[in-house]
Amino acid sequence: MVKLTTLHAAAALALAGSAVARHSSPRLHNRQSSGSIMESDYSNGATPPGARPGDAAGQTVVIDNDGGHDDNSQRNGCPTIFIGSAAVGGSFSTGWTDMPQVLGFDTMRDLTVGNNVVQPYIIETGKDASKIKRVVITQPGLPRDYWKYANLVRNSLLCASVNSTMGVNTDEILIAAPTWFSTNDASAGSAQSNDLVFNGGNWATGVNSAGPNGEAISSFEALDDLVNKFFDKSTYPNVQQVVIAGHSLGGSFTQHYAMLRKANSAQDGMMSYFIGNPGAYVWPTSDRPIPNPGGNCASTADEWGYGLQDLPPYGNGQGSASSIASRYYGRNIMYALGLSDNEAGDSHCEAQYQGTSHLTRGQNFQKELQSANNGNVPSSQQFNYVPNVAHEDYLIFSDPNSQHFLFAQGSSSGSSSSSSSAAPSSTGRGRTSTSSSGAQQTGSTSQSGSSSSPSSGSSSGALSLISPTSAVSAVLASSAALLALVL
Ligand SMILES: *[C@@H]1O[C@H](CO)[C@@H](O)[C@H](O)[C@H]1NC(C)=O
Numbered sequence: 003m004v005k006l007t008t009l010h011a012a013a014a015l016a017l018a019g020s021a022v023a024r025h026s027s028p029r030l031h032n033r034q035s036s037g038s039i040m041e042s043d044y045s046n047g048a049t050p051p052g053a054r055p056g057d058a059a060g061q062t063v064v065i066d067n068d069g070g071h072d073d074n075s076q077r078n079g080c081p082t083i084f085i086g087s088a089a090v091g092g093s094f095s096t097g098w099t100d101m102p103q104v105l106g107f108d109t110m111r112d113l114t115v116g117n118n119v120v121q122p123y124i125i126e127t128g129k130d131a132s133k134i135k136r137v138v139i140t141q142p143g144l145p146r147d148y149w150k151y152a153n154l155v156r157n158s159l160l161c162a163s164v165n166s167t168m169g170v171n172t173d174e175i176l177i178a179a180p181t182w183f184s185t186n187d188a189s190a191g192s193a194q195s196n197d198l199v200f201n202g203g204n205w206a207t208g209v210n211s212a213g214p215n216g217e218a219i220s221s222f223e224a225l226d227d228l229v230n231k232f233f234d235k236s237t238y239p240n241v242q243q244v245v246i247a248g249h250s251l252g253g254s255f256t257q258h259y260a261m262l263r264k265a266n267s268a269q270d271g272m273m274s275y276f277i278g279n280p281g282a283y284v285w286p287t288s289d290r291p292i293p294n295p296g297g298n299c300a301s302t303a304d305e306w307g308y309g310l311q312d313l314p315p316y317g318n319g320q321g322s323a324s325s326i327a328s329r330y331y332g333r334n335i336m337y338a339l340g341l342s343d344n345e346a347g348d349s350h351c352e353a354q355y356q357g358t359s360h361l362t363r364g365q366n367f368q369k370e371l372q373s374a375n376n377g378n379v380p381s382s383q384q385f386n387y388v389p390n391v392a393h394e395d396y397l398i399f400s401d402p403n404s405q406h407f408l409f410a411q412g413s414s415s416g417s418s419s420s421s422s423s424a425a426p427s428s429t430g431r432g433r434t435s436t437s438s439s440g441a442q443q444t445g446s447t448s449q450s451g452s453s454s455s456p457s458s459g460s461s462s463g464a465l466s467l468i469s470p471t472s473a474v475s476a477v478l479a480s481s482a483a484l485l486a487l488v489l
Contacts, residue, residue, distance in 0.1 A: 139228065151252060156177050208222040347363060
């Protein structure tokens with residue numbers, strides 16, 4: 003059973019209050035005690051609402067002038083706080099030594115994915131399961147830093163929740179994140195003896211686990227089980243959407259899962275996939291934009307990981323490559339790509355057939371989708387080219403088009419309605435048609451990029467929620483919060 007506890011709230015707010023009272027006015031103290039999420043009510047380094055004893059270090063309010071470029075501060079235009087990422091012991095290469103207590107999240111060990119095998123995950127605490135309509139399941143990046151991505155998406159949700167045109171109600175949205183441990187995490191201490199563990203980065207492509215207890219289980223199978231939990235009406239009677247979301251290797255994970263996830267007619271119409279700046283793609287056809295990039299891997303360039311040959315065991319019985327590809331074309335997907343993301347990405351020989359950078363691989367992937375679908379990106383898919391953003395995870399997750407896809411799109415379709423859900427439904431329809439027409443612009447990819455505007459902050463003036471007070475910050479500068487940076 004999923005436990006959604008609320009009991010800590012009073013203690014948490016008391017803690018938040020006392021931590022800040024030392025150096026702030028009574029008025030500030032009162033506003034924080036009311037659970038404000040507005041940056042103007044905080045100073046840099048303050049304790050955020052929802053803090054509990056035992057929270058990992060680093061998770062304080064960050065106020066600086068980086069506008070999200072440091073992946074540890076709020077983007078320009080969002081008047082809400084940014085909560086810093088948890089500090090964690092150990093390292094990506096030697097293994098993490100502990101699972102940090104993420105502020106506002108509980109660690110869950112109730113997902114059994116095999117014989118005496120557990121897939122841990124974290125989930126936002128204090129939310130009423132019966133109100134949840136949408137679950138956003140975040141994926142970690144290469145460093146298996148699940149705590150960071152759950153937090154980034156939570157910070158983006160805080161931002162979206164005060165944007166009245168977005169129509170987002172945080173009570174109806176739940177963020178969750180599987181841990182995806184490696185065998186190094188088991189040696190270092192963060193993974194317990196019955197936790198699912200993978201060799202190296204095998205979690206990211208759905209290849210079977212390295213145990214424990216002699217079990218070989220795909221991360222995709224474990225994610226299916228997690229998704230099933232949220233579609234279980236006895237716990238979550240109102241869930242209408244489950245969104246899988248990742249950036250970089252997490253984006254690549256999400257694209258691979260979207261390609262290979264088994265058909266599930268009860269769920270597929272309620273699933274969506276957010277793919278941010280992946281290092282490489284699994285290509286749906288054997289065509290490649292760069293036929294002869296050099297290297298020595300022509301015979302493996304279309305194998306799983308990069309293509310639909312030689313699938314991992316999770317793909318058994320799923321039919322031909324072309325039927326898997328057609329199923330993929332029907333899935334609800336946003337590709338969110340930084341127009342300045344010129345990093346090389348996945349350096350393997352097989353990836354060089356797809357393009358020379360994150361951005362060009364994405365643009366080539368769009369062309370491939372178009373040529374495989376009569377000139378158009380499939381109508382359930384869209385490319386969100388985000389201007390002035392490089393390989394910057396937070397700026398991808400907090401772009402308004404991304405926020406709409408993550409937190410609002412599709413949350414409509416009617417009936418289960420409170421008055422707050424009626425609002426997202428109407429905005430939802432309008433925006434959906436806008437963005438799908440954006441995706442269908444066939445011409446040059448950079449033009450379709452300019453159609454997916456916002457994020458430059460100043461340009462969308464009329465709708466801007468920026469208050470003059472959001473400039474308030476800078477003053478107290480400094481560093482304590484920056485200790486939170488982990489990779
Ligand atoms: C608020 O949401 C709208 C609609 O998604 C978007 O166009 C706008 O840029 C957002 N405003 C801010 C400040 O993020």
